[in-house]
Amino acid sequence: MQELKYLSAYSDQTRAQVSRLIEQNKLGEVLRQRYSGMHGIRTDRALYDYVQDLKGEFLRNADPINKVAFDSKIHVINHALGLHTSISRVQGSKLKAKHEIRVASMFKEVPLEFLRMIAVHELAHVKEKQHDKAFYKLCTYMEPNYHQYEFDLRLYLTELDLTGQRPW
Numbered sequence: 637m638q639e640l641k642y643l644s645a646y647s648d649q650t651r652a653q654v655s656r657l658i659e660q661n662k663l664g665e666v667l668r669q670r671y672s673g674m675h676g677i678r679t680d681r682a683l684y685d686y687v688q689d690l691k692g693e694f695l696r697n698a699d700p701i702n703k704v705a706f707d708s709k710i711h712v713i714n715h716a717l718g719l720h721t722s723i724s725r726v727q728g729s730k731l732k733a734k735h736e737i738r739v740a741s742m743f744k745e746v747p748l749e750f751l752r753m754i755a756v757h758e759l760a761h762v763k764e765k766q767h768d769k770a771f772y773k774l775c776t777y778m779e780p781n782y783h784q785y786e787f788d789l790r791l792y793l794t795e796l797d798l799t800g801q802r803p804w
């Protein structure tokens with residue numbers, strides 16, 4: 637069986653299924669059937685607007701997001717798919733948090749569903765710091781297919797590593 641480093645958290649059964657798809661050279665095809673193509677969000681400005689729209693829809697009352705940007709220094713495998721930083725500043729007598737969301741640049745060239753997954757993930761961190769039950773509950777509230785999209789993103793990264801080619 638392949639190493640499948642992006643899928644280490646999944647069951648042996650799931651990993652065996654993915655291994656079979658790879659052996660049959662069908663992983664790219666499976667991804668193409670599920671996702672029609674890449675999104676067109678290319679700039680930090682467009683990403684900012686996209687994330688703010690999501691926040692307006694689901695987390696209106698959470699702390700404001702001050703900055704949103706693609707970041708070429710974030711490597712996806714480092715567990716953190718994106719990077720959320722929160723800096724607390726004392727303003728007068730009030731402690732005010734400043735939130736920044738950085739998304740790995742590789743998310744420029746993926747289907748919109750994968751970008752949505754990472755945006756939802758980083759937005760959830762505005763309210764929940766840890767990757768705990770409350771965190772994932774918030775993620776699936778914002779995107780019911782959150783876990784499927786994350787799994788498929790991991791399939792995509794696996795395919796990219798193996799073939800060096802994007803399915804779309």
Ligand SMILES: [Zn+2]
Pocket residue numbers: 716717757761767
């Ligand atoms: Zn996280």
